[in-house]
Amino acid sequence: MGYGSVEPSSFMSDFLRKSGGYAVIDGGLATELERHGANLNDPLWSAKCLLSSPQLIRRVHLDYLDAGANIITTASYQATIQGFEARGLSREEAESLLRRSVEIACEARNIHYDRCTKDSWDFMGSERISKQRPILVAASVGSYGAYLADGSEYSGNYGDTVTLQTLKEFHRRRVQVLAESGADLIAFETIPNKLEAKAYAELLEEEGIKIPAWFSFNSKDGINVVSGDSVEECASIADSCKQVIAVGINCTPPRFIHGLILSIQKVTTKPILIYPNSGETYDPERKEWVQSTSTGVADEDFVSYVGKWREDGASLFGGCCRTTPNTIRGISSVLYNKSSAVTTLQFQD
Numbered sequence: 010m011g012y013g014s015v016e017p018s019s020f021m022s023d024f025l026r027k028s029g030g031y032a033v034i035d036g037g038l039a040t041e042l043e044r045h046g047a048n049l050n051d052p053l054w055s056a057k058c059l060l061s062s063p064q065l066i067r068r069v070h071l072d073y074l075d076a077g078a079n080i081i082t083t084a085s086y087q088a089t090i091q092g093f094e095a096r097g098l099s100r101e102e103a104e105s106l107l108r109r110s111v112e113i114a115c116e117a118r119n120i121h122y123d124r125c126t127k128d129s130w131d132f133m134g135s136e137r138i139s140k141q142r143p144i145l146v147a148a149s150v151g152s153y154g155a156y157l158a159d160g161s162e163y164s165g166n167y168g169d170t171v172t173l174q175t176l177k178e179f180h181r182r183r184v185q186v187l188a189e190s191g192a193d194l195i196a197f198e199t200i201p202n203k204l205e206a207k208a209y210a211e212l213l214e215e216e217g218i219k220i221p222a223w224f225s226f227n228s229k230d231g232i233n234v235v236s237g238d239s240v241e242e243c244a245s246i247a248d249s250c251k252q253v254i255a256v257g258i259n260c261t262p263p264r265f266i267h268g269l270i271l272s273i274q275k276v277t278t279k280p281i282l283i284y285p286n287s288g289e290t291y292d293p294e295r296k297e298w299v300q301s302t303s304t305g306v307a308d309e310d311f312v313s314y315v316g317k318w319r320e321d322g323a324s325l326f327g328g329c330c331r332t333t334p335n336t337i338r339g340i341s342s343v344l345y346n347k348s349s350a351v352t353t354l355q356f357q358d
Contacts, residue, residue: 017221021254027143031344034080034327035073052158056088059106070117076334077341085110086151111190114146148192165201165236176208188218195222202236210250223255231265248277257282260329270321280324287331312339
């Protein structure tokens with residue numbers, strides 16, 4: 010993409026300008042892998058496919074690119090060195106799988122570009138490359154709670170024994186590997202508490218990470234992150250880190266997003282990214298998503314919120330768990346006025 014030498018402060022503004030003012034993030038990965046036949050009832054979750062079926066990951070990335078995504082996130086959310094070692098892999102094999110998650114996303118981007126070039130050969134001529142929409146590969150980093158695979162990324166309750174230093178040492182090598190893997194940025198996702206946000210910010214500084222990052226928190230009340238820490242405090246940590254080029258919310262019911270955008274805007278002028286889940290609730294005991302009567306929007310049109318979030322000031326939009334390429338196609342249509350017929354999109358099981 011040629012963003013490697015761009016200063017973090019101008020990276021996202023440059024990308025958004027080239028994208029037409031807004032950017033589209035992809036949607037749920039694990040639930041799409043399951044829809045294509047993968048069995049993810051495993052502590053490694055979506056990262057299991059790095060071992061068993063990398064071609065499925067590439068297929069889902071391509072589905073999202075074809076739906077209009079400008080940013081695809083890698084299958085490394087639950088891919089940790091510690092998790093792979095617990096599965097019997099060596100440190101070297103674990104690090105190789107982290108790099109592979111980025112390679113697969115980059116392969117999908119190249120395939121998509123090749124298709125676009127062939128499709129547009131007749132009428133774009135020598136201008137075809139410059140007219141391609143910019144696409145970024147974001148290396149996903151899930152929280153410590155995601156590694157525990159006990160649902161604690163949805164509570165932020167790690168217990169008294171987990172300290173700032175614990176979290177920094179847990180994430181350090183994974184962040185180093187992903188920063189040097191060829192990704193355009195690192196996506197720190199589903200951050201459940203300010204302690205982990207602080208750990209990430211200090212790691213980026215201590216390790217001299219060269220590529221930009223975004224911080225994305227999750228909430229279950231529209232006021233605080235899931236641990237109960239103030240979303241404004243958490244966003245302030247992101248704002249103070251020069252490598253962080255966007256801050257926002259993911260894996261949160263859509264009805265809470267409006268208030269969260271307004272809270273984040275109080276403490277940062279960095280671009281705000283929004284990629285909620287479908288409004289269903291994750292049950293860590295059953296390890297499945299269940300319909301929620303208080304927050305679910307499965308019977309409503311998720312995409313209808315996007316215009317409001319844009320008015321609120323968000324710049325990057327996508328989906329998280331239980332959203333699909335159909336969702337992303339609808340978001341792209343709303344943002345770029347491709348069609349007004351975006352009223353019947355539904356979530357797919």
